Amino acid sequence: MSVRVRIAPSPTGYVHVGNIRAALFNWLYARHTGGTFILRIDDTDVERSDVEYEDDIKAGLRWLGLDWDEGVDVGGPHGSYRQSDRFDHYREVAHDLVARGLAYHDPRSPEELEELRKVAQSEKRHPNYYIRRPDTPATTGPIRFSVPQDAPVEFDDMVRGDMRFEAGAVDDFVILRSDGVPTYHLASVTDDVDYRISHVARGEDLLPSTPKHILLTKAIGGSVPTYAHLPLLFGPDGKKLSKRHGDTSLRAYREGGYLPQAMMNFLATLGWSIGADRTVFTVAEAIESFDLVDVSKNPAVFDLDKLAWINGEYIRAQDPEDFEAGARTEIERSMGRSLAADDWERFRSISGLVQERTKFMVDIPDQVRFLFEEVAADDDSWAKVMDKEGVAEVLSAASSRLSGLDTWDTESIEGALRGMLEDLEIGARKGLQPLRVAVTGSVVSPPLFESMAALGSESVLARLDAAGRRLAGS
RNA sequence: GGUCCCGUCGUCUAGUGGUCUAGGACGCCGGCCUCUCAAGCCGGUAACGCCAGUUCGAAUCUGGUCGGGACUGCCA
Numbered sequence: 001m002s003v004r005v006r007i008a009p010s011p012t013g014y015v016h017v018g019n020i021r022a023a024l025f026n027w028l029y030a031r032h033t034g035g036t037f038i039l040r041i042d043d044t045d046v047e048r049s050d051v052e053y054e055d056d057i058k059a060g061l062r063w064l065g066l067d068w069d070e071g072v073d074v075g076g077p078h079g080s081y082r083q084s085d086r087f088d089h090y091r092e093v094a095h096d097l098v099a100r101g102l103a104y105h106d107p108r109s110p111e112e113l114e115e116l117r118k119v120a121q122s123e124k125r126h127p128n129y130y131i132r133r134p135d136t137p138a139t140t141g142p143i144r145f146s147v148p149q150d151a152p153v154e155f156d157d158m159v160r161g162d163m164r165f166e167a168g169a170v171d172d173f174v175i176l177r178s179d180g181v182p183t184y185h186l187a188s189v190t191d192d193v194d195y196r197i198s199h200v201a202r203g204e205d206l207l208p209s210t211p212k213h214i215l216l217t218k219a220i221g222g223s224v225p226t227y228a229h230l231p232l233l234f235g236p237d238g239k240k241l242s243k244r245h246g247d248t249s250l251r252a253y254r255e256g257g258y259l260p261q262a263m264m265n266f267l268a269t270l271g272w273s274i275g276a277d278r279t280v281f282t283v284a285e286a287i288e289s290f291d292l293v294d295v296s297k298n299p300a301v302f303d304l305d306k307l308a309w310i311n312g313e314y315i316r317a318q319d320p321e322d323f324e325a326g327a328r329t330e331i332e333r334s335m336g337r338s339l340a341a342d343d344w345e346r347f348r349s350i351s352g353l354v355q356e357r358t359k360f361m362v363d364i365p366d367q368v369r370f371l372f373e374e375v376a377a378d379d380d381s382w383a384k385v386m387d388k389e390g391v392a393e394v395l396s397a398a399s400s401r402l403s404g405l406d407t408w409d410t411e412s413i414e415g416a417l418r419g420m421l422e423d424l425e426i427g428a429r430k431g432l433q434p435l436r437v438a439v440t441g442s443v444v445s446p447p448l449f450e451s452m453a454a455l456g457s458e459s460v461l462a463r464l465d466a467a468g469r470r471l472a473g474s
Numbered sequence: 475g476g477u478c479c480c481g482u483c484g485u486c487u488a489g490u491g492g493u494c495u496a497g498g499a500c501g502c503c504g505g506c507c508u509c510u511c512a513a514g515c516c517g518g519u520a521a522c523g524c525c526a527g528u529u530c531g532a533a534u535c536u537g538g539u540c541g542g543g544a545c546u547g548c549c550a
Contacts, residue, residue, distance in 0.1 A: 010550055045549060110548075117546090121475055126546090142548045160479075169477050177548040184550045208478060208545040231480080232544070269486060269499090276488040279499045296487080299543070303485050306500045316513075357512035367511095385510095417509090432509040444511045 003035025004198045006071075008042040008188060011053035014249035015060045017302065018203060018233040018241055021267045025230060026201050027066045028268070028290040038195060039071030041082045044187045049084070060250040064260045065283070070195075078195050083187045090182035093190050093220055094143050094175050102219045103145045103175060107138035126169050133172065143176040145185075145216055153211035158199070158228035159295045165211040173212055189213050193222030201228040201292055204299075228292040231271045231299045241302050257330070257360030258307070262314040266307045270300040280313055312359045323355045324348060327364045334365035335372065346371045349454040353446045367446060371455060375441030377467075384443055385433045386471060390426070394434050395468045397424060399461060408457045414449040438467035 005026040009019050030037035039061070043049035058073065070076030079085065097103035108116075116130040133146050147170045154164045175186035182190075192200060192213075200213075207229045217224050233241040241248055247256070253263055264283060268274075272295050274281050315323065324347075331347070332338050339347070347354075347368055354367055369375060377386070385391070401416040421431045436448050439460055445451055452460050 008550095012550075042550070048549080106548090113547095121546095124475060126476060144548095163478085165478075171546085174548050179548080181548085183548070188550085203544095204479070205544055206550085209550095229479085234543085236485085266486095271486090273487055275498090277498050279486080298480055300487090301485055303500070306486065309500055312513085353512095356514095359512085414509095421509095428509045436510060440510095442510090446511085448509055 001198060003030060003033040004038065004196055005030050005035060005201060006038035006040050006192070006195065006197055008040045008191070009057050010042045010045060010048075010184075011050060011057060012045060012048040013053055014251050015053070015057045016241075016248050017250055017253070017267070018248070020060060020064070020250050021233060021270055022201065022203055022230055023061060023066055024064070024264065024267050025272070025290075025292065025295065027068075028286055029199065029201065029292050030069075031287045032290045035198070036069045037067075038076070038197075039068040039074075039081065040191060040195070041072050041084075042184065042188060043082060043084045044182055044184055046084060046181065056249075056251060060254065063250075063254055064264055083182075083191065086187070086191070087180070087182060090187050090190055091176060091180060094182065094186060097145065097175070097219060098143060101146075103143050104133050105138040105141045106134070106144045106172075106174075107141040108134070126171075131171050140178070142174045142178045144172040145175050145212070145219070147172050147212075147215060153214055155210065155214060155224070155227060157207075157210075158201075158226060158292045159231075159297060160207075160229055163207075163210070170211050170215070175216070185209065185212055185216060189216045189222075190220065192225060193217060193220060197225050199228060199292070200225045201230060204229045204232050228295065231296055233270060234299050234301045236301060236303075253307075255362075257362030258311050259314045259318075259361070262307070262311040265314070266310045269306075270302070271296045280310065308359055315358050315361070316356060318355070320352060320355065324351050326361055327351065327354065327358075330361050330364045331368065331372075334362075335369075339372070343372050346454045346456075350446050350450050353450055357446070370440040370442075370445070370451070374463075377437050377441045381437050381441070381443045385437050386467070388434075390424075391434045392468060392471050394420075394424065394426070394431055395438060395464050395471065398435055399464045399468070402452075402457065402464070403461055405457070408453065410449045410453045413452050417449070434467070435464070439463050 007019070007023045007026050009015060009023075027037050029035070039058075041054055041057075043054070054072070061068070068074060070078070071081045075081075083090075094103060098105065113131060120126065120130055131144075133144070147167060149167045152164055152166050153170065154162070157163050173185055174183050176182055191197075210227055210229070214224050235241045235248075247253065250263075254260075261283070264286075265280060268281075268286050268290075269279060272290065274286060274289055318326075327347070328339060328344070350368070350371075354364060358364055358367070397420045398417060401420045402413065405412050405416055417432065417435070421428060424431060432448055433443060436445055436451075437443060439448070439455065440446075440451060
């Protein structure tokens with residue numbers, strides 16, 4: 001039997017990294033087994049669903065390279081792959097269940113049900129002990145599935161092993177709301193059956209719902225898929241990763257200077273390991289060795305420090321041309337203008353040095369802004385190195401040394417400035433920092449000689465001069 | 475309260491009865507390199523929640539206990 005897996009996100013918010021991790025595992029499993037990866041949109045909650053969010057989901061998947069074989073946009077043999085298009089079908093399924101005596105209309109009010117739950121709780125019974133089929137049949141109210149009480153529900157979960165739920169612990173859940181809209185349980189199970197889903201790999205938060213899904217699947221005559229419940233992603237505080245922890249939406253990382261390959265790699269290490277001594281690996285390698293049965297049972301904390309490190313690893317490993325192209329995008333966006341030819345050349349002459357020290361793509365503009373426009377030294381940098389004894393001498397000595405240069409390149413600049421250090425009998429640290437601040441506007445910058453070479457003699461000399469004047473004036 | 479899940483360094487994990495005085499990675503600390511910042515290199519820090527039991531032998535098996543978590547809706 002061929003593997004058919006799906007992800008079924010609800011478009012009720014920007015796609016969460018936890019859902020993306022689940023998508024990744026499903027995708028890896030499909031690619032590893034040569035199976036089919038399906039994208040279905042679970043938009044039964046019409047109130048909260050929005051196309052903007054569906055677009056966000058698709059954009060996120062595309063960004064990461066998680067291509068789907070069937071589903072929204074790409075189509076397939078099973079219709080639209082959007083649940084809101086199939087409401088009539090779900091209603092038929094629900095009413096058919098009622099006709100066969102496997103489900104029933106529940107005429108009780110929410111208040112009555114609430115009361116029953118309270119009673120059950122006070123008696124320390126299963127909370128839904130009393131939420132069962134009333135003695136007298138009704139024809140109005142939401143439709144509940146009548147949970148068979150004769151046998152426990154058992155299944156073998158690919159990550160958790162043998163699972164067993166007592167029938168009495170499963171409540172008669174609603175499958176069709178009184179307004180005729182199907183619930184998640186009905187729509188999801190119906191689709192999984194119709195689409196011939198073979199494996200359902202989803203978050204562990206759905207584990208308690210699984211017995212319901214199995215029972216429903218059997219009731220509508222489908223074959224039960226193999227389940228794999230993935231460990232949840234936690235925030236630093238050990239609670240389910242949520243908005244409270246800041247950036248839980250994939251979009252935040254897409255816009256935050258992270259490389260998609262780095263994100264993929266990081267997500268793959270959460271709950272899965274490719275081997276004892278490896279952390280960084282390619283997508284192809286992950287596909288090669290991934291299997292749902294190897295997924296860990298325990299929850300994983302989403303560690304931003306490690307993500308940042310992996311991102312740096314990927315940035316340094318990028319092809320120089322790719323890095324430059326990505327950097328250009330960031331720089332132009334930050335500066336609000338496109339780079340002129342000479343701007344671009346200046347950047348390219350030190351791009352290798354920038355690549356080595358970039359952790360996030362969005363940090364690039366600040367590192368090289370001095371190449372494109374005049375930069376005023378920030379107060380901290382100025383106070384730290386310029387308000388010191390002998391700085392004026394350093395500035396003028398450097399200026400005269402540099403202005404006498406015939407060739408303007410890294411070697412000659414370094415030669416000139418080393419000579420200056422000897423003349424002044426001061427160390428490199430003390431003698432070069434003022435020049436760095438004067439030229440780049442900051443105590444932190446790419447290497448000085450290369451930066452000067454890239455900027456050009458005219459600008460360098462002018463900035464040294466300007467710094468000297470600012471020093472004299474203060 | 476109930477049902478269910480989980481428990482190896484701060485974090486992600488390797489580990490399936492002996493090769494574990496528990497390995498790797500991030501982080502952190504120290505050093506080297508060095509024009510700043512990174513990167514790189516070297517070294518260090520730090521864990522089998524606890525108690526019984528099984529066994530010649532347990533991180534690995536069993537029971538209990540403690541701790542954490544998810545679910546408990548006409549949301550998904």
